Amino acid sequence: MKLEGKVAIVTGAASGLGFASACGLAAAGASIVALDLDEARMARLREQIEPSRLLLCAGSVAEEAHVAAAVDAAVARFGALHIAVNCAGVADAAKTVSKGEPFPLATWNKVIAINLTGTFNVIRLAAAKMLGNDPGDDGERGVIVNTASGAAWQGQVGQAAYSASKAGVIGLTLPVARDLAPHGVRVVSIAPGLFDTAMVAGMPEQVSKSIIERMVLFPARMGRAEEFAALVRTIVENAYFNATTISLDAGARMSAR
Ligand SMILES: CC(=O)CC(=O)SCCNC(=O)CCNC(=O)[C@H](O)C(C)(C)COP(=O)(O)OP(=O)(O)OC[C@H]1O[C@@H](n2cnc3c(N)ncnc32)[C@H](O)[C@@H]1OP(=O)(O)O
Numbered sequence: 001m002k003l004e005g006k007v008a009i010v011t012g013a014a015s016g017l018g019f020a021s022a023c024g025l026a027a028a029g030a031s032i033v034a035l036d037l038d039e040a041r042m043a044r045l046r047e048q049i050e051p052s053r054l055l056l057c058a059g060s061v062a063e064e065a066h067v068a069a070a071v072d073a074a075v076a077r078f079g080a081l082h083i084a085v086n087c088a089g090v091a092d093a094a095k096t097v098s099k100g101e102p103f104p105l106a107t108w109n110k111v112i113a114i115n116l117t118g119t120f121n122v123i124r125l126a127a128a129k130m131l132g133n134d135p136g137d138d139g140e141r142g143v144i145v146n147t148a149s150g151a152a153w154q155g156q157v158g159q160a161a162y163s164a165s166k167a168g169v170i171g172l173t174l175p176v177a178r179d180l181a182p183h184g185v186r187v188v189s190i191a192p193g194l195f196d197t198a199m200v201a202g203m204p205e206q207v208s209k210s211i212i213e214r215m216v217l218f219p220a221r222m223g224r225a226e227e228f229a230a231l232v233r234t235i236v237e238n239a240y241f242n243a244t245t246i247s248l249d250a251g252a253r254m255s256a257r
C-alpha cells in the first residue's frame with residue numbers, strides 16, 4: 001500500500017517504537033492518529049508531524065470506548081482508516097514465586113489486558129473501519145502491524161506474563177489474517193529483540209547489559225527505534241507480507257538471565 005494520503009492509527013505513539021513508527025509513516029505521506037495513555041509525552045509528536053496530518057487521542061488500548069472513539073475520530077477527521085500499528089505495551093516483571101510470594105495476579109491481568117487484549121481490541125475496531133475502504137491495488141483495503149517480542153519464545157526469568165502476552169500476539173496473527181484476507185486486509189507481527197527505548201531504560205541495568213554482551217549475535221548493540229519504524233513502513237508498502245511474525249533482533253537468543 002502506498003503511504004501517500006493514507007491514514008494510520010499508531011498506539012503507544014508517545015514513546016519508543018510507536019513514536020518512531022508514527023514519525024516514519026508521516027514522513028512517507030500518511031496522516032497519523034496517535035493513541036497513548038501519556039498525553040503529555042504524545043504532544044512531542046507535534047514537533048515532528050504537521051498539524052493538518054496529526055490527531056492525538058489520549059486513552060488506553062484496553063478500553064473499548066477509548067479505541068472506538070479514536071477510530072471514529074480518525075474517520076471523522078481524515079475520511080478513512082487504512083493502517084493500524086500496535087505498539088502500546090508494558091513489561092512488568094516478577095518471578096512466579098518470589099521470596100514465598102506468588103506472582104501478583106493484578107500484574108498478570110494488567111500485562112495481558114494491555115499487550116494482548118489491547119492489541120486485539122485495536123485490531124477488531126480498526127479492521128471494522130478498514131472494511132469500508134475502496135479497494136486499492138490487488139483489492140487491498142488495510143494493513144495491521146502488531147508488536148510481539150522475542151520473549152514470546154525465549155522469555156527470561158520474571159517474564160511469564162509478558163511472554164504469554166506476546167505469544168498471544170503471535171498466535172492471533174494467522175487466524176486474524178485469515179479472517180480479514182477476503183476483505184483485502186493484511187496482518188503482520190514484528191518480534192523485536194532489545195531496542196533502546198524507555199521500556200528498556202526502566203529495566204534493571206544487568207538485563208540489557210547481559211543481553212547485549214552475551215545474547216545478541218551482530219550487531220552487538222540495542223536496536224534503534226528508527227530500524228523498527230523502517231520495517232513497519234516496508235510491511236505497509238510491500239503487499240506480499242501477510243500472516244507472519246518477523247524477527248527483528250540481530251540474531252538474539254535470550255537465555256534465562
Ligand atoms: C522488552 C522486550 O520485548 C525484549 C525483552 O524481553 S528483553 C528481556 C527482558 N528481560 C526482563 O525484563 C527480565 C525480567 N526479570 C527481571 O527483571 C528480574 O529477573 C526480576 C525483577 C523478575 C527478579 O530479579 P531478582 O529479584 O533480582 O531475582 P534474583 O533471582 O534474586 O536475581 C539474582 C541476580 O540475577 C540478576 N538477574 C535477574 N534477572 C536477570 C536478567 N534477566 N538478566 C541479568 N541479570 C538478572 C539480579 O539482578 C540479581 O543480581 P545481583 O545478585 O547482582 O543483585
Ligand SMILES: NC(=O)C1=CN([C@@H]2O[C@H](COP(=O)(O)OP(=O)(O)OC[C@H]3O[C@@H](n4cnc5c(N)ncnc54)[C@H](O)[C@@H]3O)[C@@H](O)[C@H]2O)C=CC1
Pocket residue numbers: 011012013014015016017018035036037038059060061062086087088089090091114115118147148149150191192193194195196197198199200
Ligand atoms: N524496547 C524493546 O526492547 C522491545 C519492545 N517490544 C514491544 O514494543 C512495544 C513498544 O515498546 P517500547 O516503545 O519499547 O516501549 P515504551 O515504554 O517506550 O512505549 C510504550 C508506550 O505504550 C504506552 N502505553 C502503555 N500502556 C498503554 C495503554 N494501556 N494504552 C495506550 N498506550 C499505552 C506508554 O504510555 C508508552 O508511550 C511494546 O509492545 C513492547 O512490549 C518488544 C520487544 C522489544
